[in-house]
Amino acid sequence: MIDLKLVQKDFDEVSRKLMRKGVDAEMLESLKEANEELKKAKASFETLQALQNSMSKEFGQYKREGKDISELKARVDANKIVIAEALDIQRQKQEALEKLAMAIPNMPDDEVPDGENEDDNVELKKVLSPREFSFQPKEHWELAQENGWIDFERGAKLSGSRFSVSYDMGAKLERALINFMLNFNAKRGFHEVSVPHMVNRTALEGTGQLPKFENDLYKIEGQDMFMIPTAEVPLTNLFQDEIIPYEDLPIKMTGYTSCYRKEAGAAGRDTRGMIRQHQFHKVELVCVTKSETSDTIFNEMVECASDILTALELPHRLVQLCTGDLGFGAAKTVDIEVWLPGQNQYREISSISNTRDFQARRAKIRYKDGKKNTFVNTLNGSALAVGRTLVAIMENNQNEDGSIDIPKVLKPYLEM
RNA sequence: GGACGAGUGGGUGAGCUGGCUGAAACCACAUCCCUGCUAAGGAUGCGUACGGGUAACUGUACCGAGAGUUCGAAUCUCUCCUCGUCCA
Numbered sequence: 001m002i003d004l005k006l007v008q009k010d011f012d013e014v015s016r017k018l019m020r021k022g023v024d025a026e027m028l029e030s031l032k033e034a035n036e037e038l039k040k041a042k043a044s045f046e047t048l049q050a051l052q053n054s055m056s057k058e059f060g061q062y063k064r065e066g067k068d069i070s071e072l073k074a075r076v077d078a079n080k081i082v083i084a085e086a087l088d089i090q091r092q093k094q095e096a097l098e099k100l101a102m103a104i105p106n107m108p109d110d111e112v113p114d115g116e117n118e119d120d121n122v123e124l125k126k127v128l129s130p131r132e133f134s135f136q137p138k139e140h141w142e143l144a145q146e147n148g149w150i151d152f153e154r155g156a157k158l159s160g161s162r163f164s165v166s167y168d169m170g171a172k173l174e175r176a177l178i179n180f181m182l183n184f185n186a187k188r189g190f191h192e193v194s195v196p197h198m199v200n201r202t203a204l205e206g207t208g209q210l211p212k213f214e215n216d217l218y219k220i221e222g223q224d225m226f227m228i229p230t231a232e233v234p235l236t237n238l239f240q241d242e243i244i245p246y247e248d249l250p251i252k253m254t255g256y257t258s259c260y261r262k263e264a265g266a267a268g269r270d271t272r273g274m275i276r277q278h279q280f281h282k283v284e285l286v287c288v289t290k291s292e293t294s295d296t297i298f299n300e301m302v303e304c305a306s307d308i309l310t311a312l313e314l315p316h317r318l319v320q321l322c323t324g325d326l327g328f329g330a331a332k333t334v335d336i337e338v339w340l341p342g343q344n345q346y347r348e349i350s351s352i353s354n355t356r357d358f359q360a361r362r363a364k365i366r367y368k369d370g371k372k373n374t375f376v377n378t379l380n381g382s383a384l385a386v387g388r389t390l391v392a393i394m395e396n397n398q399n400e401d402g403s404i405d406i407p408k409v410l411k412p413y414l415e416m
Numbered sequence: 417g418g419a420c421g422a423g424u425g426g427g428u429g430a431g432c433u434g435g436c437u438g439a440a441a442c443c444a445c446a447u448c449c450c451u452g453c454u455a456a457g458g459a460u461g462c463g464u465a466c467g468g469g470u471a472a473c474u475g476u477a478c479c480g481a482g483a484g485u486u487c488g489a490a491u492c493u494c495u496c497c498u499c500g501u502c503c504a
Contacts, residue, residue, distance in 0.1 A: 038466070039466090042466075042467065042476080043467070043468085043475095043476095044468095046467075046475060046476045047475080047476090049475085049476060049477090050475060050476070052487080053476090053486085053488085054473095055487070055488090056435075056487050056488040057435070057436095057488080058433040058487090059435080059487050060436085060487085060488070061435090063435090064435090066434095069487085072487080073487060075487095076487045076488090077487075079487095080487080189503085243426075243464090245426085262477080343471065368426090373464080
């Protein structure tokens with residue numbers, strides 16, 4: 001959530017930053033106005049309430065002293081009606097403000113390049129060069145089916161499009177990758193955490209998926225519960241409404257979960273294969289830290305994800321997202337894109353974001369900084385999306401006869 | 417699924433026959449004093465959020481969540497959630 005005090009104190013700066021992200025000035029004006037109105041409404045309610053409280057005290061006094069209370073009671077009753085009205089107004093203003101504030105995205109860091117969409121993202125660096133093929137490399141779904149690893153038809157039969165079933169080495173590789181990644185992350189100091197795959201509304205509001213993106217989530221019927229779209233949600237909300245001891249920071253976590261997404265906005269995109277599925281495996285990194293160290297941690301996370309790909313010998317590049325491609329809660333994001341020779345392009349396999357205190361403010365995650373409580377910074381990133389890693393292994397390690405070489409680092413996990 | 421019991425500040429835990437309780441006490445923590453040695457003792461401070469004030473200070477809200485009764489609720493009523501224990 002946006003810092004309302006900052007909006008009030010430094011409106012021009014906030015609007016300058018948010019306009020880069022496409023928030024129009026009008027919306028900010030109405031936010032500012034809503035905030036002012038709420039303050040006024042609160043002030044008048046509180047004045048009335050203070051009066052009511054003091055009269056109530058007097059009331060008790062009178063009774064103890066056995067004085068006549070009829071006159072006082074009349075005054076108190078009259079005030080009660082006025083208060084009810086004032087409270088009602090205050091509530092309306094509160095609601096209006098919250099609705100506005102919750103819908104405003106995070107401010108991008110100044111270093112984030114301006115841009116409309118993913119075409120304006122900036123490549124930071126390439127790691128490993130794509131291999132030269134002496135034959136026409138195939139796309140992963142072909143390879144997957146040829147090798148009997150993945151069954152898209154039966155996935156569709158069971159659950160519809162964008163679902164698949166894995167067999168034998170396909171299934172084993174998924175499992176190996178999850179273990180490999182978790183261990184890799186653990187060696188970099190990320191503690192492994194296993195979390196629920198369903199969460200309540202509060203958690204999703206905390207990380208920013210709600211209220212804006214309810215259409216992308218699978219909701220449990222009859223309950224206020226949702227399947228998680230990413231482990232970021234439970235991992236970050238672990239600390240929701242907590243004051244974390246100073247010495248516990250930074251908290252570095254890694255966790256594996258399946259992720260569940262409706263992909264409502266992606267109709268027609270990546271319909272074949274396992275690039276975009278409704279349910280996919282992902283190993284996630286989440287960090288909670290002080291603002292002073294959040295940039296350092298951010299770089300550690302990017303490096304960790306990139307190094308996993310390097311260990312798997314997969315060519316990839318780091319891309320800094322422009323303002324137009326930045327997610328709702330992110331102040332800054334670096335994507336890692338893996339080379340897919342079958343598709344002849346780089347595709348996203350990890351996205352690492354610093355949300356600064358945006359999520360912390362929503363989820364009320366703080367630490368004690370000397371005397372006062374301060375919002376933490378939260379960061380999240382994939383390390384990595386398992387399905388897409390499998391895709392990358394298939395496409396990059398394919399041989400002319402359709403067989404696929406297993407990366408060396410995975411062999412111990414496959415008992416090979 | 418049924419029957420009880422519980423949910424209080426960073427922690428333990430009083431209050432729960434409605435006003436003097438935003439909340440005792442203890443622990444933890446912070447600062448200071450004393451002392452000087454692998455100890456201890458003493459003083460003071462110490463919940464959160466939002467608002468007013470240069471400041472001292474002050475207003476409002478919050479005792480699992482929401483609603484209600486009342487001039488007034490942590491304390492009474494209802495609903496829900498969570499956690500225990502017993503039964504099935």
